[in-house]
Amino acid sequence: MTISDTEQPTKPFQPFKKIVFPEGIVLESGKKLVPLEVAYETYGHLSPERDNAILICHALTGDQFVTGINPISNRLGWWNRMVGPDLPIDTKRYFVICMNVLGGCMGTTGPKSPRNPENKEELWGVNFPSITIGDMVNTQRMVIDHLGIQTLFAVIGGSMGGMLALEWSVRYPDRVYATIPIATSSFHSAQNIAFNEVGRQAIFSDPNWKDGYYWRYGVLPENGLAVARMMAHITYLSEEALNHKFGRRLQKNAAASSFPIFGEMFQVESYLHYQGSNFVRRFDANSYVTISRAMDWFDLSQAYNGNLVEAFAKVQSRFCVISFSSDWLFPTSRSRSIVQALNRVAANVSFVEIESAKGHDAFLLDEPDLDRTIRGFLSGIAEQRQLKSYAS
């Protein structure tokens, strides 16, 4: 069975494959969101035993287009180098699923969706209900149910995607065989919240934000969103990576002898401006605000009196926890805390800190040690589980 075949849209051009849940979903806040649509992509084939499904969870500004050509951007998928035939997450062996998260802006119900399906003009915008990482996972679970999959062979994700992976292992312990949380944390720290909040304030300060109703005026809070993105981007890279990539190198036209105040003087500025302006074309500001807040609320231990060991008490999954030595957004110490808590409940856990100068974004970049780690771990547990698709 290839889900992507059975679910192909029949309407004229429709870039998003979606599953619609007319009954909607009850959120952790108690509010109900009706209907619920989830946009997703799949790669590879589900085995007859339905035991080879890998769910990949994307990061804050990611999407469901993991590999191949993203039809919206016409660029390669965000994990093209990791997912595909013979790649570490081998689509010849595994059935890979990725969904746009709840609150996103790539087809899944979010602030950019119509508030009432009868009236496509009126969007949710700032009235979209607040959501949590748990809500995102519940949404994914509905899709996994719909696809007829009882147990996911693995849930994998980096950064916010790692939060979702951890949440899966705790929330649905009997439905996850293995969990690979990468460059992530079991909670958002004061510094993480602080950076998110400054980004939101930059968006709110943009006159085109218009209290979140920008879509009514045909404008976008581009400048504010770009500032938020530029700042976040700094946190995604290590100081060393920035020094290596740009150092103090100047733009060609920088009149350095007169030390100008205005204009792009240093290459790192030009790079940031590009990151900012590129981002505002593809991402919705209300989605950014909504999802960044869901990350702020994330604390896996919260429902367990702040005790992470308690949170993991019922996990059945095996874990491969991965961090990067130069990641200062979610430093190795956070992964170590996760591993220590998992050890306390005698979970099956391996922990790899990858030496890398690339910073937090290393999980998206060319990092052969990451490839080897994921390939090795998946191969090991595929043999252990005697996956037919793997043996064949």
Add this chain to the structure above:
Amino acid sequence: MTISDTEQPTKPFQPFKKIVFPEGIVLESGKKLVPLEVAYETYGHLSPERDNAILICHALTGDQFVTGINPISNRLGWWNRMVGPDLPIDTKRYFVICMNVLGGCMGTTGPKSPRNPENKEELWGVNFPSITIGDMVNTQRMVIDHLGIQTLFAVIGGSMGGMLALEWSVRYPDRVYATIPIATSSFHSAQNIAFNEVGRQAIFSDPNWKDGYYWRYGVLPENGLAVARMMAHITYLSEEALNHKFGRRLQKNAAASSFPIFGEMFQVESYLHYQGSNFVRRFDANSYVTISRAMDWFDLSQAYNGNLVEAFAKVQSRFCVISFSSDWLFPTSRSRSIVQALNRVAANVSFVEIESAKGHDAFLLDEPDLDRTIRGFLSGIAEQRQLKSYAS
């Protein structure tokens, strides 16, 4: 001689003590800035030998009011705990001078000054010429000349103030007996520039920026400046300090059970908002842009083919280089590079990395090891130099 007495303003209330240089100054860019006014404060008494003067250089958003009551804010001076009778920088023994830097907004000529003294209505604003750390030091040297001081007993500064101190030791090697650069760097790195640039973009994005002519419209780019300040403030604190101070603690009225998106939910957000709104009341946006750019251009080795050892070749000063273990804006590695280069020219240098969880701002905070280090170093060289004011 007490300079502060001789230079007391005679006009009605005039909060800034100033020295006016009608001839102005030629900047490193080649442009001339006429006239030049420098606002300054002094504490203690200059010895008859004029050998006990300590110049304190403030940081990006600091001012000349080091200790006592700041008459503008009516709050204590920014280094009140370090400078005063019997304090580490002992005003019973030393004659302490602090000046508002060139480009500042506390009385020294800067973007907030009239462009033409005949017409007080027309300000420099964005037309203020670009300046460098070298220009700031040259301005200070003019004041030191004016005060009749040949050799400064010490130049001390943290963060940008440390850049000025280093620049003094290189630019005027025979006029500095000792240099104490604290939590600083010999250059602005790609990451430093990146954070500054995002701050500037936040300011430029504010509709009240009005291409820098906000003062003509009676408005201030408050939101943009607050965003810049909030972001910068995160870089001034360590992750550990933020965790310790705020962790994930909520505001009293935060309705955490419904995970709200908007409003101050976490205490760290409230703290940042306070830092932002407090700042915009006291600091000029054009000054912020101008000075932050001067920091970006700073690279002590630039004029020496990128060779820091060459830059230090002629220094005569002794150095006490101080860093803080948790400072990630100007990490210890930067201080170590300075020390290594000074060692290569056989300079008299001591280096102290202070164990502190407080981050970059530790130099402004209660850090007894810093007090001991500064007091000890100054006492040692005062004895060495046989300062009469010290012996008495």
